[in-house]
Amino acid sequence: MxxxxxxxxxxxxxxxxxxxxxxxxxxxxxxxxxxxxxxxxxxxxxxxNTAARNLASANTYAIGYVYDNPNAYYVINMQNGILAECRNRGYELIIHPCHATSPTLTEEIIKMCKRSQLAGLVLSPPMSEMAGVMDSLDELAIPYVRIVSGSATKRNHRPCVFVHDRDAARNIVEHLIAQGHTRIGFISGDQGHRSTEERKLGYREALTNHGIPLDRELEIDGTYSFESGVKGFKQLRALGDQPTAIFACNDEIASGSLFAARLNGLDVPSQLAIAGFENSPFSLQTWPKLTTAAQPTGEIASQAAATLIEEIQSKRTGRLPSEVAQHTHFHPELVVRESTYIPD
Amino acid sequence: MxxxxxxxxxxxxxxxxxxxxxxxxxxxxxxxxxxxxxxxxxxxxxxxNTAARNLASANTYAIGYVYDNPNAYYVINMQNGILAECRNRGYELIIHPCHATSPTLTEEIIKMCKRSQLAGLVLSPPMSEMAGVMDSLDELAIPYVRIVSGSATKRNHRPCVFVHDRDAARNIVEHLIAQGHTRIGFISGDQGHRSTEERKLGYREALTNHGIPLDRELEIDGTYSFESGVKGFKQLRALGDQPTAIFACNDEIASGSLFAARLNGLDVPSQLAIAGFENSPFSLQTWPKLTTAAQPTGEIASQAAATLIEEIQSKRTGRLPSEVAQHTHFHPELVVRESTYIPD
DNA sequence: AACCCTTTTGACAACGCTGTCATTAAAATA
DNA sequence: TATTTTAATGACAGCGTTGTCAAAAGGGTT
Known part of the structure; x- marks a missing residue:
């Protein structure tokens, strides 16, 4: 049998x-x-038999993926990317959706690690920035790889996969500037998320680089949601000196602004240019289609998993992992579509 | 330690x-x-320690979720629903995305079951209709619960969670008829998917019930995608006798048709009414918002997991599960929005 | 007090692998 | 050829649980 x-x-x-x-x-x-x-x-x-292998060896053949992201596409792509790597190397994936704001988050993650004897963890934002979580994992010597929005981080002792959101955001805004826009609104994602910060920095950098003064009125606080895009649009339209372009922190926000703009009878992009971030399916299903930055989410995830498993394996075979943590970098790419640009 | x-x-x-x-x-x-x-x-x-428990006992504390669905929202909701139940009962979830068309699908699933010693499986469409897969699982006596679009099935020996797509589709089309439409187009999802069939049956039932003759020209073959909605719209517009309303097999298709309709300068719903199915976020992010049928995906998933785990536990404790497999039923609910209806 | 029956607890062998160390076979050296 | 070194394999004890079965502790009856 x-x-x-x-x-x-x-x-x-x-x-x-x-x-x-x-x-x-x-x-x-x-x-x-x-x-x-x-x-x-x-x-x-x-x-x-995985159970037997896990039991017999100190290290196990299962890693965890901890996420709290309302964006289904992002999660699915991450998950698939990690899984692809896991299958290649005979590992199992335990997924752990959670709430970043939960007071028992750290405890919960630790319990999961113990229960399933996880060999390591992939942390996606915002968990990849939570000191409490990292401290606990360090203490228990559980390896983890962080996916970080940005190009560097203070905590360098663990491997990170950096996604250069700032550069990508700057590219988008510079593209808008190249189209002649000087009054450009910004709608942020969730406060406290590093991706929000980085994208805002990129936005400001682009303006500064081109001698355009910053105007706090143009920077709207929002969340990563469609509704936030609608609301942000209204706030920007209420200004005395209205923007001619909007850079939204992701495609969902952008599509909300686009929706609101068209509802208000504005033509996009001639009367208002709108750009998003992420290259999610949303960006293709609006009219006009959204200019955005393409994040290779699947590849990012695979890279993170590969880094993690590599380390686990090296521990298993006795070879010491190099002292310097292994960092990798991804650069989202500008994708220009009709929401900001009309070809002649 | x-x-x-x-x-x-x-x-x-x-x-x-x-x-x-x-x-x-x-x-x-x-x-x-x-x-x-x-x-x-x-x-x-x-x-x-889960590994030790799994190894020591014949039954394990892990179930699998097998899916192949391009729709990220559906998958995430399913996954979360199953996970919620797993957490309640101390089970682990192993996810297994796959390709329904893969020739080695059955083998692949069996391998996963063996490797992780899964106690059972939740099968979502279209895997829940694949005889080959079910035969192999039966042979190895691996319990599984099927999520089925429809109200009944020939293979009754395993528990099913039925989602009454046909009734819901009929309700949608009857709503369109109530708005005065008699010439109603239909754009299908992927061929061979039971959900597609059921929704088409519901569409036909509604017409027949109201004495409206069926017209094969109005039934367009498509896939569950935005592009398919664009294409379907074009095909329907090319007809001599154009429809005044479209019922699309899901929201993504509907939003494609809506996109195309507006691009062609048609006002929705006054010149063309459009309805979808699923109540995905898409249905809220179009203008006008889509009439649709709300599937309680999370609950459906939780129910499936609960049924499965119940059976596993009953086996564990020696109580025989009742001979008659336990079936449950869900009825998607009609959600009327502006794409088909203008309040006075 | 002696008996039986039921409830509650414990001893110990699995489960299917990996890790450690001993052993054998093969290759290299003297 | 005898001897040392190295490569390849095997024997056996765990890993942290559950399952089986036996033992101990109570509770009623006579």
Whole structure:
């Protein structure tokens, strides 16, 4: 019924320990033995039992993904990216949606790690910025990789995947400036999220670089939602000196502003240009389509998982991971569409 | 460092087997013993090791969710619904995105079950209709719960959660008829998906019920995508006798049609009424907002998980699950918005 | 007090793997 | 060829639980 490592060993005519070695790609197994064992594995359609592996070894074959993001596309893409890497390397993924504001968040994460004996964690924003969470993980020596909006971070001892939101935001706003806009509104995402901060910095940088004075009136506080885009638009229209372009912190906000603008009879982009961020499906399903910055979310996630698993494996095989944490960088790319630009 | 059941036992002054009994809520433990043990557990912040539990017991504490759905909102809602139930009952969730068309699909699913020793599976469409998959699961006696678009199914031996798409579709189309429409177009989702079939049946039923003749020209084959909605609109406009209303198989299609309609200068709903299905965020972010049918995806998912876990537990405790599989039913609700109806 | 029956608890062997260390086979050296 | 070194394999003890079965502790009856 259930095929175990011993069945494979019997069929291959070796000890079950040798089969274990083959499964784990350990060195010092004769190539022809490897061959024999692999044949037996294939023949019996054998699958190693994860629970047993986890129990027997100190390290386990499961990592966790902790997220709290209202954006379904982002989560799905992240998840798929991590999963792809997990499958490649024979790891399992335990997903853990949570609420960033929960007072018991840290405790909750630790419990999950213990229960499932996770070998490591991928933290996406805003959890990737929470000192309390990181402290606890450090204390328990649970490896984690952070996905960070920005190009650097103070806590450098753990690997990070940096997404250069600031540069991308600057590119978007410079594109708007290149279209002749000088009065450009900004609608932020959730307060306290680093992505919000970075995108705002990029916005300001672009203006400053081109000698356009900053105007606090043009910077609207919002959240990552459609409604926020509607509301932000109204606030900007209520100004005496109205903007001719809006840079919204993500596509959902942008599509809310776009919605409101068209409802108010404004033509986009001739009367008002609007740009988003993220390149989500939303950005393609508005009219006109949204200019945005394309985040390669799946790749970012895969990279994070790869970094994490690499470290776990290196620990397993005894090789020490290099002292300097391994950082990687991604640069969202400007995608110009009809909401900011009309080709001649 | 690592707290085990034995530490708890020592602190509580009982054997570790008794602690195990308390953890599993087994009968025949004296209440005051339970109390003592629970105190010790709390004090040590003990978490049972899932891997060990899975290994030791025939049944495990992990279920799987198999899906192939391009719709991120649907997947996230399903996932969250299942997870909520899992957390309640101390189960883990292993997610398995896949491609319904993959030739090795069945094999792949079986492998996952073996590897993670899954106690059961939640199958969402279209996997919930695949005979090959179900046969293999039956053979290995792996419990599963199906989420089915429809009100009944031939394979009745396993529990199903039925979502009455047909009735909901009929309600939508009858709403359109009540608005005076008699020439109503239909744009389908992916061919072969049961939801597509059911929604088409509901559409036809409504027409027939009101003595409106069916016209094959009005039934456009599409897929569950925005582009398909754009294309479907064009096909319907190309007809000699154009429809005055469109019922699209989901909100994404509907929003595509809406997009195309407005691009063509049509006013919605006065010149063309458009309805979708699903009540996804899309339906709120169009202008005008979409009439649709609200599927309680999260609840559906929780119900499916609850049914599955119930069965697993009953097996564990020896009580036989009732011979007749447990079926439950959900009825998506009509949500009327501005894309089909103008309040006076 | 002696008996039986029920409730509650404990001892100990699995579960299917990995880690450690001993052993054997093969290769290199003297 | 004898001897040392290295590569390849095997034996066996855990890992932290649950399952099985036996033992102990109570509770009624006679």
């Amino acid at each position: 259930k095929t175990t490592i011993k069945d494979v060993a019997k069929l291959a005519g070796v000890s079950f320990k040798t089969v274990s070695r083959v499964i784990n790609n350990e060195a010092s197994v004769k190539p022809q033995t490897v061959e024999k064992v692999n044949q037996a594995i294939a023949q019996l359609n054998y699958q190693p | 690592k707290t085990t059941i034995k530490d708890v036992a020592k602190l509580a002054g009982v054997s570790f087997k008794t602690v195990s009994r308390v953890i599993n809520n087994e009968a025949s433990v004296k209440p005051q013993t339970v109390e003592k043990v629970n105190q010790a557990i709390a004090q040590l912040n003990y978490q049972p």
